[in-house]
Amino acid sequence: MLLKVDPVDSFSGTFRVPSSKPETQRAILVGTLADGTTRVFNDLRCDETETMKNACRAIGAKITEHDDFLEIEGIGQSSPRIGRVIQSRGSGLVFRVVTALASAQPSPVVVTGDATLRNRVMEPLLQALRELGADIESIVGKDQAPVVNWGHRLKGGTCRLPGDISSQFITAILFAAPLAEGPVEIEVTGEVFSKSYIRQTLASLTEAGIKVSASEDMRHYQVEPSAYQAQDFTTREDYTSASYLLAAAALFPGRTVLTNVYGDSMQGEFAIVPILEQLGVSVTFDRATSTLTVDNPPGSMRGDFAVDVRDCPNIVPTLAALGAYVQGSLRVTGGRLTRFHKASRIEAMASELTRAGVDIEVLYEDGVCDGFVVRGAQTYPGGVTLSSWGDHRIFMSLFVAGLRMQSANRFSGFEDVRLSFPTFLEEFAKAGVLTTAVEEENVPAEAAA
Template identity: 30%
Template sequence: MTAVIRPSTLKGTIPAPPSKSAAHRALICAALSKGPAGAAPISESNDMLATCAVLEAFGFPSSRKGQSIAFGPNRPTQPVFPCRESGSTLRFLLPVAAALGIEGEFTGEGRLPDRPLEPLLSLMKSHGSSFSADRLPFHLSGKLTSGLFELPGNISSQFISGLLFALPLLEGTSEIHITSPLQSAGYVELTTQALTQAGIKIEKIPEGFRIPGSQQYQPILLSVEGDWSGGAFWICAGALSGKIAVIGLNLASAQGDKAIISILQEMGASVSIKKDTVIVTPSPLHGCRIDAGPIPDLIPILAVTAAYAQGDTEFYNAARLRLKESDRLSVTAEMLRALGGNVEEFEDKLIVHGGSPLHGGTVNGANDHRIVMSAAVAACCCKEPVTISDAQSVSKSYPDFFEALKKLGGDCDVF
């Protein structure tokens, strides 16, 4: 699909979409409990559909009523686990399947087969699991055993979260030792919070975590908070276009992308907070240095924001962006250049030279939902219309994105 977006002023009030990060965790905790359990609100994004499909293949059938997902009595497992393009689905549920002794073929689409799974696979192999290949698709067999799991903290926190979901199901106590500073600590905290709500005991130790075995997930209806990653598009739009209020955000959230507030404030944005609402109005912005390590999903929309700030903005510690749905570091630079921006790309950083308005053009969406949504916000501030390819990719995380854009005054056609 293609989106054509014409210059317009975005303003108004918009609810944040349900958090994709929190929803994955809530669905897994609900499915693993014995008894009626569920989660809400859950969007109909492709990643949510992937997690529900794999859980159903594991034998945990679900039903949807509005934005609520409920899990019913267990059924026999199916032999294929379709993760689509969802890295969270794969990395969270691979250890869970092994802990439950479920065997079958994991599959993926798009760039998912190319995204890294080490050192998770090696750790699982050393604790009883076998894989028919080192990349998707592969067949999983063998039952995971408890013990010591060591892994660095500067890789995907999803590996740690996947083990945290799985290890309580095993016989015997396990420990996760994190051998270097943990980059995405907020997302691990989001996992431990969901586990605590589901009655799972996780002990924080100096090396990482101690997880007692033979635990039982408790039936619960988990509430899914608003998504800071999705809300960030409108928060940044408020700094660039017109006054925008984003409602339904938890200011005490462990989501790492809550950092959008402090980053924009450092850039000079006018931000106010009232209970669960973030209100942003346009004001002069200036560049700064931003550590991309803890917030890789924010970099495309922050790069757009930086293009309108005076001076340079450096996004450093950004190598992990190359392993997303696209080579997100390179594609972000290409997006800005296509719109008339001035950006330098390095192996692990971007420098955006701001201060010149973007003029418009044609953007390759690269089948990356965050690139498409960032380009759409940029387009509203451009001098000329912008055409964006792969507009359907927003369905990965925010299927209602273009409807929300129109609600705020965006002038767009998607076909």
Template identity: 30%
Template sequence: MDVLVTPTPKLSGEIQALSSKNYTTRYLLVAALAEGTSTIYYPAHSEDSDAMRRCIRDLGAVVEEDEEKIVITGFGGAPKDVKELNVGNAGAVLRFLMSIAALSPEVTFINVYPDSLGKRPHDDLIDALQQMGVEVEHREGKLPITIRGGQAKGGKIKVSGSVSSQFLSSLLFLTPLLAEDSEIEVLHDLKSKVVVGQTLEVLEQAGIVIHASEDLMHYRIPGGQTYKAQSYTVQGDYPGSAAVLAAAAVTESDVTIHRLEEKSKQGERAIVDVLRMMEVPLTHDNGVVNVKGNGKLKALEFDGDAATDAVLAMVAAAVFAEGTSRFYNVENLRYKECDRITDYLAELRKAGARVEERQSEIIVHGRPEGVEGGVDIDAHYDHRVIMALTVVGLRAKAPIRIHDAHHVAKSYPIYFDHLKALGANVEWIEA
């Protein structure tokens, strides 16, 4: 399905932030790894979290759900012997479960999105698992991937953090369950340290002890631990809300979003600070963000590493700012559902934006007068690209059509419903 975005000068209204995808997937996993029954309140509903639900069920967890909560009876450290797992297009779910599959005799992760997740590399995690005695069959680090486990050993493990922090998080979920103590050393750089902080927060809530160095590059993990069954409450999602906040910033608006904690450990919370730096009128009190946009924005420079999943929305806002903006330290955007630098900027140029790329930078020469629009745009099967391009379409001079916009469901299935509720002129069109 495609979406037609027609220029919309004004937005107003109130919405509840979606629940966090990152926290939901992590809570689902630690609940499955617990012996006993856990409850997760206000879980996210998206393709990613649904993929985790499906996979932990396949691995032996009992999952019961109503409108408010999920109740999970876990399989502990002994997942059911399954031959195949389908993670859909969910990279984090794949990477987290590659380590958990090391507790099973043999699991093959199948490749159902060859043009998206199927292109993403997982060599760094494969190398770490092989250090632990796990046999991995793969295609140059890509799907399909077969894990032959059952004999995983702790000890000294080295993993690169330069492509993704998800490889480290994956090992942190597995190592407490092993008989031996483990030490993990992160090599090179560690991308998205804030997201590792979320993993450590969830593990601590699940009763797991991990000794992390202050710079998050070294870890000591006692072996023989068990995950405790707990109750968890999922907080509101900043990455998805970033696009809605950006849309409010570039239009005449009075938009309120509830359930966005001021002290959240989500790095994408920085969207609020970035919009403030761009001189967007807003308030953030008691978990409520209110934007009274006037369509006027100032350019800025921003280190995007700690707020990876909000950078595309920030760039969309900067398209209409006065001056030149620079988003740096963002190379890991290249290793997502698509190359979120080259592919995204190519589509922005079609719409009339003036943008440049470096290996790890996005440079935006703002056009406060707006962009032309009037074009068809390729979303590259990427939910973040879809959301950000929609923001640009709201302020274009002519409608833009975004192809394959249904892939927004990966993280925010009701994104367009929320925008419509705020007055945006967006409509679904058969491809």
């Protein structure tokens, strides 16, 4: 099925921002590895957090969902009681962390995932775990999922990881390192991207009593064998999810209010707030009521703007959608990591927006797709079918871009919002956005990319 989305003349109202997916996932991991009971308040419930919960249940945690919090009985100091096969579905974080945790226990474990995950880069993580004493073999022989971990435990020592592919490699080893027989050191080569996600991991570990340190440039980490301690966590808002609502608010003059927003965040994607302010949009936090108010005056988004997204890669598709309406240009660089996500996100957005008539050019650095420059217009004809490339963030960004076009567009992949923002369509319906599921037609070839 495709989703037909009618354009709107205005966008305003009150909308709820989902809770943070990465914060929820990290809290679930800490609760699983801790001795005692952990509670996670304001947790996000979506497909990818459900995948993390199921994986942690396979490790041995008891996880109970209450109306407003999760309750987790962890495994403590005992060896992870990991099931023989762990299903990661499409979650790179689940696969990478569970693969690392499986290295800290004595019996064989197979860690697998769906077709999208089996195409993602895993070799640097597997090699780093081998350097720490793990015995891991790729079943397909390409150092990709699925893998079998033969369970020779992590001995400790020093491993090396690249910093320009995925911060999840570092996060995975940081979570497993306290379970190793000796201290673990991580040396990161090259530039470190997505530092905010690593900071979130370090904060979670420190709160849980893990002895971990990081160099100022985040290229060296040391972890001592230590025990996870149960904690209570309160998850804050997710700024990647908020970016779609904020971008829609920036496309139309008026006032928009977002709830479940606290304003204190370690997330790199918080950058969407100062970016909107740079574009001339007013953003005001009210911490007493946990709200954010967007006032978009007529005449905003005019000029030539530049954004570096090294620490906020997940809003790259959102920025492409916004840029389509900048009266001038928006230049985005530092997004090379996105080529390793579910889809090559820069190329995906450029391809689909070009199909809709947007003037967007992919930028390369050292032969690598690193960003784009988009020269916007007031509106576009619409009436086209746009592919999500199998990536929920591409769908949500293209959805926003279509709101100011002249006629309805059709989109593939709308069901995938359940991965991180299950109430996406309901929230936009509050602003009068009409959507209709229609029979599928020929989807562009890029969908298979």
